[in-house]
Amino acid sequence: MKHAFCFLTLLCLSTINFAQIAPPYFTTAAPSGGERGKKVTLTVEGFNLTGASEVLWSKAGISAVIVTNVETAHEKPRPSTDPTKKYQGDNVTRNRVTLDVTIAPDAETGLYRFRLKTPLGTTNLGAFYVTALRETMEAEANNTLSDAQAVMLPTTVVGEMNARGDRDHFKFSAQAGQQLIFEIVASALGAKFDGVLTLFDATGKQLATNNDYDFRRDPLLAYGFKQDGEYVLRVTDFEQQGMSRTHEFDYRLNLGALPYVSSIFPLGLQQGTRGEFAVSGFNLGATQTPFTAPALVGWNASAPLALKALNAPRLAIGTVPETLESNAAKSLAAPQIVTLPITINGKLAETAEDFYRFTARKGETLMLEIGAQRFGSPLDAVIEIYDAKGQLVPRALLRSVSETQQTLNDRDSSASGLRVLNWSELAVNDFILIGNEVLQIDVLPKGPDEDTRFKNFNGQRLGFFDTTPEAHAVYTPMYKVTVHPPDAKLPPNGLPQTMLYFRNDDGGPMYGKDSRMTFTAPADGAYTVRVRDVRGQQGERFAYRLTIRPPQPDFVLSIDPENANIPHNVGVLLTARAFRTDEWQGDIAVKLIDLPARFTATEGVIRVGEYTTQIWLKAEANATTNSFSLKLRGEATINSKQVVREANTSERISVASLVNEPEVLVWTEQESVTLSPDRTAWVNLKIKRQGEFKGRVLFEVRNLPHGVIVKDVGLSGVMIPEDETTQRFELEVAPWVKPQTLTMYVVARIDSASPQRIESPARPLSLKIEASNMTKK
Numbered sequence: 105m106k107h108a109f110c111f112l113t114l115l116c117l118s119t120i121n122f123a124q125i126a127p128p129y130f131t132t133a134a135p136s137g138g139e140r141g142k143k144v145t146l147t148v149e150g151f152n153l154t155g156a157s158e159v160l161w162s163k164a165g166i167s168a169v170i171v172t173n174v175e176t177a178h179e180k181p182r183p184s185t186d187p188t189k190k191y192q193g194d195n196v197t198r199n200r201v202t203l204d205v206t207i208a209p210d211a212e213t214g215l216y217r218f219r220l221k222t223p224l225g226t227t228n229l230g231a232f233y234v235t236a237l238r239e240t241m242e243a244e245a246n247n248t249l250s251d252a253q254a255v256m257l258p259t260t261v262v263g264e265m266n267a268r269g270d271r272d273h274f275k276f277s278a279q280a281g282q283q284l285i286f287e288i289v290a291s292a293l294g295a296k297f298d299g300v301l302t303l304f305d306a307t308g309k310q311l312a313t314n315n316d317y318d319f320r321r322d323p324l325l326a327y328g329f330k331q332d333g334e335y336v337l338r339v340t341d342f343e344q345q346g347m348s349r350t351h352e353f354d355y356r357l358n359l360g361a362l363p364y365v366s367s368i369f370p371l372g373l374q375q376g377t378r379g380e381f382a383v384s385g386f387n388l389g390a391t392q393t394p395f396t397a398p399a400l401v402g403w404n405a406s407a408p409l410a411l412k413a414l415n416a417p418r419l420a421i422g423t424v425p426e427t428l429e430s431n432a433a434k435s436l437a438a439p440q441i442v443t444l445p446i447t448i449n450g451k452l453a454e455t456a457e458d459f460y461r462f463t464a465r466k467g468e469t470l471m472l473e474i475g476a477q478r479f480g481s482p483l484d485a486v487i488e489i490y491d492a493k494g495q496l497v498p499r500a501l502l503r504s505v506s507e508t509q510q511t512l513n514d515r516d517s518s519a520s521g522l523r524v525l526n527w528s529e530l531a532v533n534d535f536i537l538i539g540n541e542v543l544q545i546d547v548l549p550k551g552p553d554e555d556t557r558f559k560n561f562n563g564q565r566l567g568f569f570d571t572t573p574e575a576h577a578v579y580t581p582m583y584k585v586t587v588h589p590p591d592a593k594l595p596p597n598g599l600p601q602t603m604l605y606f607r608n609d610d611g612g613p614m615y616g617k618d619s620r621m622t623f624t625a626p627a628d629g630a631y632t633v634r635v636r637d638v639r640g641q642q643g644e645r646f647a648y649r650l651t652i653r654p655p656q657p658d659f660v661l662s663i664d665p666e667n668a669n670i671p672h673n674v675g676v677l678l679t680a681r682a683f684r685t686d687e688w689q690g691d692i693a694v695k696l697i698d699l700p701a702r703f704t705a706t707e708g709v710i711r712v713g714e715y716t717t718q719i720w721l722k723a724e725a726n727a728t729t730n731s732f733s734l735k736l737r738g739e740a741t742i743n744s745k746q747v748v749r750e751a752n753t754s755e756r757i758s759v760a761s762l763v764n765e766p767e768v769l770v771w772t773e774q775e776s777v778t779l780s781p782d783r784t785a786w787v788n789l790k791i792k793r794q795g796e797f798k799g800r801v802l803f804e805v806r807n808l809p810h811g812v813i814v815k816d817v818g819l820s821g822v823m824i825p826e827d828e829t830t831q832r833f834e835l836e837v838a839p840w841v842k843p844q845t846l847t848m849y850v851v852a853r854i855d856s857a858s859p860q861r862i863e864s865p866a867r868p869l870s871l872k873i874e875a876s877n878m879t880k881k
Contacts, residue, residue, distance in 0.1 A: 125152065125194070125195050125196075125224070125767060125797075125862075126151055126152055126194035126195070126196050126856045126857060126858040126862070127152070127224060127225055127227075127669060127856070127858045127860040127861075127862060128150070128151065128152040128153055128156075128220065128222045128224045128225060128226070128227045128858075128860075129150050129151055129152070129227050129228045129858045129859055129860055130148045130149060130150025130151075130153065130201075130220065130227055130228065130230060131149055131150050131151075132147075132148070132149045132150075132350065132351045133146060133147070133148045133149075133230045133231075133232070133351075134146070134147055134351045134354065135262055135354075136231070136232065136233055136262070136293045136295075136351070136354050136356060137232055137233030137234060137235060137260075137262075137289075137293075137356055138205060138207050138232070138233075138234060138235070138239070139207065139234075139235055139236075139237070139238065139239050139260070140207050140208070140209060140210075140211050140213060140234055140235065140236050141207060141208070141209035141211075142207055143204060143205065143206050143207070144204075144205040144207065145171075145202060145203070145204060145205070146168065146202070146203040146204075146205045146232070147200065147201070147202050147203075148199075148200075148201045148202075148203065148220065148230070149198070149199070149200050149201075150198075150199055150201075150220075150227065151194070151196040151197065151198055151199065151858070152196050152197055152199070152222065152224055153173065153197075153199035153201050153220060153222055153227070154173065154175060154197055154199060154222070154223075155173075155222055155223040155224075156170055156173055156199075156201055156220045156221065156222045157170070157221055157222070157223075158170075158220070158221040159203060159218055159219075159220060159221070160218060160219045160220075160221060160226065160757050160759060161216055161217070161218050161757075162216055162217035162218065162755050162756070162757050163212060163216055163755075165207070165208045165210065165211030165212055165234075166205065166206070166207050166208065166211055166216055166232070166234065167205070167206050168203040168204065168205045168206070168218070169203065169204045169206075170201060170202075170203055171202045171203065171204050172200075172201070172202045173199060173200075173201045173202075174199065174200045174201075175197050175198065175199055176198045176199065176200055177197070177198040178196075178197050178198070179193060179194065179195070179196050179197075179198070180193070180195050181193045181194065181195060181799065189799065189800045189825075189826065189855070190798075190799075190800075190826045192855070193857070194856050194857055194858065195796075201220070205232070207234055211234050212234070213234050213235060213236050214233070214234060214416060215231060215232075215233055215292055215293075216231070216232045216233070216234060217229050217230065217231060217232075217755060217756065217757055218230045218231075218232060218757070219667060219757050219759070221731065221761065223763070223764075224669070224763055224764070225667070225669030225761045225763045225860075226667040226669065226731070226757075226759055226761050227667075227860075228858075228859045228860060229756065229757065231292065231293045231294055233289055233292075233293060233356055235260045235356070235358065237258050237259055237260040237358060237360065237362075238258070238259050238260070239259065239260050239261075239262055240255050240256075240259045240260070240261045240262070241261075241262050242261055242262060242263035242264065242272055244266070246272050246273045246274070247270065247271050247272070247273070248271070248273065249273055249304060249308055249336050249338075251273065252273035252274055252275035252336045253272075253273065253274050253275065254274075254275045254276070255274050255275070255276050255359070256276070257276050257277075257284070257359060257360040257361070258358075258359065258360020258361065258362055259358075259359060259360065260356055260357065260358050260359075261274060261356070261357040261359065262354075262356055263339060263354070263355050263356075263357060264346075264348065264351070264353060264354050264355070265297060265339075265340075265341050265345065265346030265347075265353035265355070266346055266347070266348035266349075266353075267346045267347070267348060268344055268345060268346050268347075269344045269346065270340075270341070270346040271338055271339070271340050272338070272339040272340075273336050273337070273338050273339075274336065274337045274339070274357075274359070275334060275335070275336050276334070276335060276336075276337070276359070277332075277333070277334055277335075278329040278332070278333065278334075278335055279329065279332050280329060280330055280331050280332050281328075281329070281330075282328070282329045282361055283326065283327070283328050283329075283361060283386045283387055284326070284327055284329065284359065284360060284361055284362075285324070285325070285326050285358065285359065285360065285361070285362040285364045285386055285387070285414060286301050286303070286324065286325040286326075286327075286337055286357065286358070286359045287322070287323075287324045287325075287357070287358040287359070287362075287364075287414065288301065288322045288323050288324070288339070288355050288356070288357055289322060289355065289356040289357075289358065290321075290322055290354065290355040290356070291320070291321040291322050292322070293354070293356070295351070295352055295353060295354050295355065296345065296352045296353060297341055297345075297352070297353045297354065297355050298315075298321055298341055298342040298343060298345075299315075299321075299322060299323050299339060299340070299341065299342070299355055300313065300314070300315050300323060300338075300339070300340045300341070300342050301313065301314050301323045301324075301325045301337060301338070301339060302337070302338040302340070303325060303327055303335060303336075303337055303338075304335065304336045304337075304338065305333065305335055305336075306333055306334045306335065306336075311327065311335075312325055312327050313325075315342055318477075318482040319477060319482070319484075319617065324364075325337075326364065326366070326385075326386050337357075337359065339355065339357060341353065358414060361387050362386070362387060362413075362414045363385070363386065363387045363388050363389075363411070363412055363413040363414060364385045364386045364387065364388075364413055364414045364415060365383055365384070365385040365388065365411060365413045365415055365417050365480075366384055366385040366386070366645060367383075367384045367385070367480070367481070367644065367645040367647060368381050368382070368383055368384075368409065368417055368419070368479075368480065368647070369381065369382045369384075369449070369451060369647050370426075370428065370449030370647065370649070371419065371420050371449065371475060371476070371479040371480070371481060371647050371648070371649050372397075372406070372419045372420025372421060372422055372426075372447075372449070372475065372479065372649055373395070373397045373419065373420075373421070373422065373426060374397065374421075374422050374423070374424065374425060374426050374447070375397050375398065375399050375400055375405070375421050375422065375423060376397060376398075376399045377396070377397055377426075378394065378395070378396040378397070379394070379395060379397075380392050380393070380394055380395075381393045381394075381395055381409065381419070383409075383411065384644065384645075385413070388411070388413065393409065393410075393411065395409060395410075395419060397419070397421050398421065400421045402658060402660070402749065403658045403659075403660055403683075403685045404420075404478065404614070404660075405420070405421040406418040406419060406420050406421055406478075406479065407419055407421055417479075417480050418479060418480075419479070420475050420478075420479050420649055422447045422649070422651065423653075423656065424445040424446060424447055424651065424653050425445065425446060425447070426446070426447040426448075426449060427442065427446060427447075427448055427449070428448070428449050428450070429448055429449065429450030429451065429458060433450065433458040433459055433460060434454070434455050434457075434458065434459070435459060436459050436490060436494055436632060436634065437494070439459035439460055439461040439632050440458075440459065440460050440461070441460075441461050441462075442460050442461070442462050442652070443462070444462050444463075444464075444470070444652050444653065444654075445651075445652065445653035445654060446462075446651070446652055446653070447649055447650070447651040447653075448460055448649070448650045448651075448652075449647070449648075449649055450635070450647070450648055450650065451644065451645075451646055451647040451648065452483065452635070452636065452637060452641075452642040452643070452646040452648070453642060453643060453644050453646065455642070456636060456637065456640055456641075456642045457634055457635065457636040458634070458635045458636075459632050459633070459634055459635075460632065460633050460635075460650065460652075461630055461631065461632045462630070462631060462632075462633070462652055463628075463629065463630050463631070464623075464625035464628075464629070464631055465625060465628050466625055466626065466627045466628050467624065467625065468624070468625045469622065469623070469624050469654070469655060470622075470623045470624075470625070470652055470653065470654060470655075471620070471621070471622060471623075471651070471652070471653055471654070471655050471656070471686050472487055472489075472608075472619075472620070472621045472623055472633060472650070472651070472652050473611065473615070473618065473619065473620040473621070473650075473651050474487060474611075474618045474619040474620070474635070474648050474649065474650055475618060475648065475649035475651070476617070476618050476646075476647065476648040476649070477616055477617045477618055478615070478616060478618055479649070481645065481646060481647045481648060482641075482643075482645055482646060483637055483641075483646045483647070483648050484609075484617045484637055484638045484639060484641075485609075485617070485618060485619045485635060485636070485637065485638070485648060486607070486608065486609045486619060486635075486636055486637070486638045487607070487608055487619045487621060487633055487634065487635055487650070488605065488606065488607045488633070488634045489605075489606040489607075489621075489623060489631050489632070489633050489634075490631065490632045490633075490634065491629065491630075491631060491632075492629055492630045492631075494632075496605040496606070496607070497605060497606045497626065497631065498590035498603050498604070498605055498606075498626075499569060499570075499590065499604045499605055499606050500569060500587050500588065500589070500590060500603075500604045501587075501588045501589065501590050501591075501592050501594070501601060501602070501603055501604075502535075502537055502542070502583075502585040502586070502587060502588075502601065502602040502603075502604060503585060503586050503588060503594050503597075503599075503601050504537065504583035504584065504585050504597075504599035504600050504601065504602070505583075505584050505585065505586055505597070505599065506529040506530075506583070506584040506599075507581060507582070507583055507584075507599060508524055508525050508526045508527065508529075508530075508581075508582050508583075508584075509524075509525050509579050509580060509581050509582055510522050510523060510524065510525070510538065510576055510577075510578060510579065510580045510582055511523050511524070511525040511578060511579065512578065513578055514575065514576065514577050514578055515575065515576050516575050517565070517572075517573040517574050517575045518563070518564045518565055518573065519565060520546075520557055520558055520560035520563050520564070520565050521555030521556065521557045521558070522538070522543075522555055522556055522558065522576070522582075523555050523556070524549070524555075524556045524582065527548055527549060527556055529584060530545060530548060530556070530584055531545070531548070532545050532546065532547065532548060532810075532811060532838060533545060533840075534584050535568065535584070535585050535586070535587060536558070536582055536583065536584060536585070537582070537583045537585045537602060538576055538580055538581070538582045538583075539574045539576055539580060540571060540572070540574060541567045541571040541572060541573050541574055542567060542568045542569050542571045542585070542604070543558040543559070543565065543566070543567070543568065543573075544558060544559045544566070544568055545557075545558060545559075546558055546559045546560070546810070547813060550815070550816055550817065550818075551818075561612070561613040561683065561715055562613065562681060562715070564612075564613045566612060566613070567612060569587075569604050570606070570607070570608040570620070570621045570622060571604070571608075572608065572609040572610045572612075573610075573612075583599065583600065585602070590603065590626075606621060606623055607621075608620060608621040609638055613683065614660070614683050622655075622686075622687055633650070633652070635648065635650055655686035655687065655688070656685070656686055657684075657685060657686045657687075657688030657690075657742045657743065658684075658685045658686070658688070658742070658747065658749075659682045659683060659684050659685065659688070659692055659738065659740065659747075659749060660682065660683040660685075660749065661680065661681070661682055661694070661736055661737075661738050661749055661750065661751040662680075662681045662683075662736075662751050662753075663678055663679070663680055663681070663734060663736045663751050663753065663758060664678065664679040664681060665678070665860065665861065666734070666753060666756045666757070666758040667734075667757065667758065667759050667760070667761070667860075668721060668734060668759075668760040668761070669760075669761050669763045669860070670703075670721060670722070670723050670760055670761065670762050670763060671763055671764065671765050671766040671864065672723060672725070672727075672762065672763070672764060672765050673723075673725065673765060674722075674765065674766055674769065674864055674865065675720055675721055675722030675723065675865060676720075676721050676722075676760075676863070676865070677718055677719070677720055677721075677806065677849055677851055677863065677865040678696075678718065678719045678720075678721055678734075679716050679717075679718060679719075679806075680694040680708055680710065680716065680717050680718070680719055680736055680738070681710075681715055681716045682694075682710045682715055682716070682738065683715070684715070688742065689712050689713050690712060690740055690741065690742060691709050691710065691711055691712060691740065692709065692710040692738045692739070692740045693707065693708075693709050693738065693739045693740070694707065694708050694709070694710060694717060694719065694736060694737065694738045694739075695707040695708070695719070695736075695737060696719060696721065696734065696735060696736060696737075697735045697736075697737045697750075698732075698733075698735050699732070700727075700729040700732050701727075701729070702723065702724040702726060702727040702728070702729070703721065703722070703723050703724070703727060703729070703732075703760075704721075704722050704724070705719055705720065705721045705722070706718075706719055706720045706847070706868065707719070708807075708847075710738075711809070711846075713810065714809070714810065717807060718806050718807045718847075718849050719736075720849065720865060720868060721760065723762055727762060729762065730761060730762050731759055731760060731761040731762070732759065732760055733753075733758060733759055733760075734753060734758040734759060734760050735750065735751070735753070735758075736750065736751040736753075737749070737750050737751075738750075738751075765794065766794070766852075766862070766863075766864040767793065767794050767795060767797035767854065767862070767864075768791050768792070768793050768794065768797065768801050768852050768854060768864050769791065769792045769794065769864060770789060770790070770791045770792075770801075770803075770850065770851075770852040770864055770865070770866045771789075771790055771866050771867065772787055772788060772789055772790075772850055772866050772867070772869060773787075773788040773789075773790070774787060774788065774869060775867075775869065775870065776869060776870035776871070776872065777835065777848070777869055777870070777871050777872070778872040778873075778874060779812075779835055779836070779837050779871075779872075779873060779874070780837065780873065780874040780875060780876055780877075781837055781838065781839040781841075781875075781876040782876045782877050784815065784834050784835060784836045785834070785835045786832050786833070786834050786835075787805075787832060787833055787834075787835065787850065787869070788830070788831075788832045789803065789822075789824070789830060789831045789832060789833070789850065789866075790829060790830050791824055791829050791830075791852060792829070793829075797854075798826055799826060799854060799855065800823055800824065800825050800826050800855070801823065801824045801852050801853070801854060802820070802821060802822070802823050802852070802853045802854075802855070803821065803822035803823065803824075803831070803833075803850060803851065803852055803853065804821075804822075804850075804851045804853060805822070805833070805835075805848065805849070805850055805851075806848065806849045806850075806851060807846065807847060807848045807849050808835075808848055808871070809841060809844065809846065809873070810841070811837060811838035811840060811841035812835060812836070812837045812838075812841060812871075812873070813835070813836055814833050814834070814835060814836075815833075815834040815835070815836045816834070817833060835871075837873055839876060841873055842873075843873055843874055843875050844872075844873050845870065845871070845872045845873070846870075846871055847868045847869070847870060847871065848868070848869050848870075848871040849865055849866070849868055849869070850865070850866045850869070851863050851864070851865045851866070852864045852865075852866070
């Protein structure tokens with residue numbers, strides 16, 4: 105049975121024709137910030153911003169009024185050089201929008217986000233930085249030490265690398281005993297600028313330089329001056345890049361005797377307790393600060409430490425008892441004894457490694473995690489567990505059963521796909537050893553020009569058995585492996601056998617460089633965890649929090665897209681995503697809450713072992729609310745308790761907007777699909793192009809359970825070419841997929857240069873998976 109869509113004729117913008125209309129987006133916004141208590145004229149340039157009516161901000165303390173909106177050019181799709189499509193480019197109007205921005209005198213300093221609201225929906229996110237310092241505009245020519253621009257401190261210099269090889273110099277006076285801070289803010293604003301700061305004295309002698317501070321791309325220099333005099337600060341791009349008027353190489357330079365926190369110890373405390381914190385840095389005054397931790401719930405909880413400083417450190421809020429590292433934690437032979445559960449606050453200062461001993465029962469599962477870089481420490485931790493004899497505790501024995509290699513090109517440590525030379529002996533769910541990481545196959549390629557896709561979270565490759573994903577060069581060997589107990593005796597087969605130990609470098613998605621490990625004790629006894637920096641570095645700033653505790657399962661929700669533009673009569677498909685903690689894999693029921701009248705949304709379940717599900721948000725024909733905040737709630741039963749979490753979307757300005765019908769409508773001939781390992785199923789698609797749109801239409805099939813794939817779709821995937829209106833695709837299910845019934849979605853997608861997707865979903869389909877005939881028998 106075909107779905108019948110009710111088509112509603114709407115008045116469109118007179119300045120825009122239907123022909124592959126890109127969602128509204130801007131490419132530049134300048135200046136990149138402003139001074140607290142002042143007004144700023146902000147110029148935004150972008151596409152399809154005609155009719156923009158409002159500026160939405162992520163935080164209070166700042167507001168804006170649209171003053172002018174000028175259309176500077178009109179562009180339409182043109183013949184394509186790509187043989188798979190006839191047209192390329194969007195139907196867009198170029199706009200230049202000027203805003204009067206008012207920054208309150210008491211506005212919070214730091215980064216603000218904003219979006220423009222237009223008749224075509226809301227735009228991508230922009231960035232704006234609020235400073236408490238007086239601003240100084242960079243003035244050329246200042247390319248040499250002798251031509252350095254004189255500035256009065258303290259100030260924020262607003263500058264730009266306006267050409268390749270550009271060098272900006274700034275001259276200032278300093279007094280003996282002064283501690284001056286020099287900080288670049290650029291990458292946080294979306295700039296490509298990779299800054300380098302270099303300090304010179306009046307004779308041209310180099311005193312100090314910095315490229316990246318800790319793991320941030322932006323540099324920072326702190327210098328204590330020993331003599332009165334004039335000094336010069338040079339600003340350059342690390343790769344000598346630059347370009348004028350694009351704002352891609354804009355920067356903001358804070359300089360002066362500014363308070364700056366370089367380290368805090370300890371990095372946090374237990375919820376509901378009070379403690380004293382040692383604060384180190386520059387121009388801070390007091391070195392001890394009291395703090396009372398709120399009773400927060402949820403994973404990775406933190407709270408701001410109230411300090412008047414250029415940066416804003418946050419303290420970790422833990423859930424278990426805490427202690428401080430002692431001098432007894434310096435050797436494997438004589439480690440510090442701890443009682444679980446515990447969070448140990450330590451630092452790698454006097455020694456490059458610390459040791460802590462705990463007892464565990466055979467089969468007991470414990471979570472070990474490091475909190476360091478997430479809370480401002482430069483430590484890149486690695487943790488390892490030793491037994492009572494001082495030997496690394498083995499975790500599993502990997503037996504290689506077939507060999508292939510990575511081909512085509514090098515791959516980084518995050519990509520979910522790797523190009524595999526030969527996959528004839530591989531299957532979905534197989535474990536693969538490449539370098540020191542263990543991966544699990546998610547989807548096999550359908551041809552030689554496709555990657556093998558591995559299990560991932562939001563596109564970031566997952567390492568199994570707490571191995572850390574690495575970058576791999578082309579032709580790196582890959583082994584299909586089977587997993588065995590550490591003491592297994594396996595006959596040789598001519599391929600390697602690899603012992604995995606309880607060790608972790610990077611904890612994976614959401615942990616960054618902080619370590620995380622699941623430890624199951626192989627026997628009753630004492631075990632020692634070793635903490636060190638993977639690079640062998642140490643110092644007073646290398647603080648950490650080592651937590652050893654039983655699992656505390658939880659989940660963190662997010663939604664994509666964060667700013668949903670809802671076409672009339674069709675709606676929009678949203679992805680609800682859950683980050684699971686401590687290996688928990690239960691069902692999570694998710695839904696949108698506080699929807700306005702005449703808006704409806706399906707509910708979904710993020711099932712066992714999955715990270716996402718889909719929600720269909722739709723507006724009725726008589727809906728009148730133009731926009732509203734998106735709020736996602738999830739509920740789950742964890743350890744017999746009901747747990748409720750909501751997605752934190754305030755900083756991302758998560759808002760839904762009602763917009764015109766899409767340029768393509770799509771529906772399926774089927775209302776339901778049934779398949780089994782014995783029988784594939786076909787889904788027939790039909791589209792209707794609207795207005796002047798004539799382009800090709802690509803499709804995605806979403807909400808398929810693991811083990812169900814779209815067969816043989818080719819390099820372009822499921823696609824309807826320019827001159828056609830129908831297509832079909834075939835679904836196939838693996839034998840090990842359990843019988844179930846769920847909802848699947850087919851989404852039409854149009855090519856666009858916009859950072860925001862152009863999508864149109866069909867009505868949901870019911871997908872029923874049956875057992876094979878052999879299984880039934």
